[in-house]
Amino acid sequence: MKIHVAVSRDSEVEKVASVLSKAVKEALGSEKVDLVFVFFSVHYGDRAEELVRLLWDALDPEVMLGCMGVGVISPTEEFEGNSVVTVWAASLPDVRMLPMHLTFSEDDSPVTMDGWPTALNSTTERPTFLLFADPFSTPIESVFSEIEQYCPGAPAIGGVASGGSDLGENRMVYNGTIVTEGMTGVALWGPVSVRTLVSQGCKPIGERYVVTKAERNIIYELGGAPALQRLQATLDKLGADRGRQAARSLQVGIAFDEQRERLDQGDFLIRGVIGGDQRSGGVAISDLVEEGQTVQFHLRDPKAASEELNLLLAKDQVEFPNKTPKGALLFTCNGRGRQFFAEPHHDVRALQKRAEGLPIAGFFASGEIGPVGGKNFLHGYTASIAMFAEK
Numbered sequence: 001m002k003i004h005v006a007v008s009r010d011s012e013v014e015k016v017a018s019v020l021s022k023a024v025k026e027a028l029g030s031e032k033v034d035l036v037f038v039f040f041s042v043h044y045g046d047r048a049e050e051l052v053r054l055l056w057d058a059l060d061p062e063v064m065l066g067c068m069g070v071g072v073i074s075p076t077e078e079f080e081g082n083s084v085v086t087v088w089a090a091s092l093p094d095v096r097m098l099p100m101h102l103t104f105s106e107d108d109s110p111v112t113m114d115g116w117p118t119a120l121n122s123t124t125e126r127p128t129f130l131l132f133a134d135p136f137s138t139p140i141e142s143v144f145s146e147i148e149q150y151c152p153g154a155p156a157i158g159g160v161a162s163g164g165s166d167l168g169e170n171r172m173v174y175n176g177t178i179v180t181e182g183m184t185g186v187a188l189w190g191p192v193s194v195r196t197l198v199s200q201g202c203k204p205i206g207e208r209y210v211v212t213k214a215e216r217n218i219i220y221e222l223g224g225a226p227a228l229q230r231l232q233a234t235l236d237k238l239g240a241d242r243g244r245q246a247a248r249s250l251q252v253g254i255a256f257d258e259q260r261e262r263l264d265q266g267d268f269l270i271r272g273v274i275g276g277d278q279r280s281g282g283v284a285i286s287d288l289v290e291e292g293q294t295v296q297f298h299l300r301d302p303k304a305a306s307e308e309l310n311l312l313l314a315k316d317q318v319e320f321p322n323k324t325p326k327g328a329l330l331f332t333c334n335g336r337g338r339q340f341f342a343e344p345h346h347d348v349r350a351l352q353k354r355a356e357g358l359p360i361a362g363f364f365a366s367g368e369i370g371p372v373g374g375k376n377f378l379h380g381y382t383a384s385i386a387m388f389a390e391k
Contacts, residue, residue, distance in 0.1 A: 161365070
């Protein structure tokens with residue numbers, strides 16, 4: 001296995017393609033280029049088709065994917081709002097890859113999906129999925145259901161394209177072309193290990209409660225009392241000023257295992273609080289919730305986010321001391337970055353500490369895909385990481 005990342009900030013796509021493809025071929029030498037990811041800023045959106053075609057022809061990979069983003073990540077820097085293209089290229093001998101472009105029709109009930117590789121319906125191995133979605137035309141939960149049906153337990157990692165504000169404005173790479181709707185991705189398996197890390201970046205506040213009354217995404221009662229009352233009491237304990245500040249970064253954590261005596265950050269699926277209703281006492285969140293589940297209010301917090309990401313990377317190093325990653329993909333929320341951490345390049349620098357000189361590429365997403373508690377989810381304010389290593 002051999003991985004290299006090349007970066008260009010030139011304004012001319014012909015020069016960008018030439019510089020990037022030359023750098024990749026020099027780095028990989030005689031090794032075949034098997035898998036390529038291309039991430040580019042919105043500045044290249046109008047000429048993305050030409051850029052991708054030139055790279056496809058020059059590198060001649062088996063699979064090439066990627067997408068546009070409001071920010072792009074290189075091995076050492078996070079470019080927020082700058083014009084840049086990164087190419088992540090890998091030689092993966094004997095690794096089997098199935099690329100896909102999924103499209104959906106929501107006129108039917110249930111949603112119909114086209115493009116799913118039928119070879120996955122009978123595989124006995126568990127692949128890893130790398131996925132990129134358009135937010136305006138992709139019912140992502142339907143894809144997760146398909147994966148769970150045909151490839152139970154298979155992890156999915158990736159991100160939702162950013163930079164477009166309406167249907168048809170986002171750009172995703174599918175081999176030598178650009179597509180503007182649905183989802184692109186690849187399922188891969190064989191002699192490669194793809195380890196996934198998902199850092200949700202929140203800290204718990206207040207007590208844990210059992211949901212005693214709920215309907216769809218609305219929690220009406222926590223521990224027998226109105227949910228809004230429980231929330232207000234939690235915020236009041238923070239003090240007036242801190243409580244008002246906390247209300248703007250409020251989240252809810254849904255526990256995966258209610259029976260555990262101790263629940264840490266990684267034991268919750270973090271979801272946003274949409275609002276509350278004084279009359280019913282209910283609190284609406286951005287996911288379905290069931291009675292009997294355990295929840296705890298959380299806050300988005302840069303210090304907690306930094307600590308959690310570094311803890312996850314440290315755990316990976318302890319668990320795999322002799323399996324240093326050969327390369328990594330980083331999909332970080334467009335709500336993180338400099339505005340959240342008050343410093344540039346936070347997430348990519350944390351990842352570099354795991355393995356200095358690691359070939360890293362990625363982008364700032366409008367939603368991050370990754371497994372938590374053995375199940376795939378779409379997240380927000382998250383850093384999702386795929387680390388490639390020898391199996």
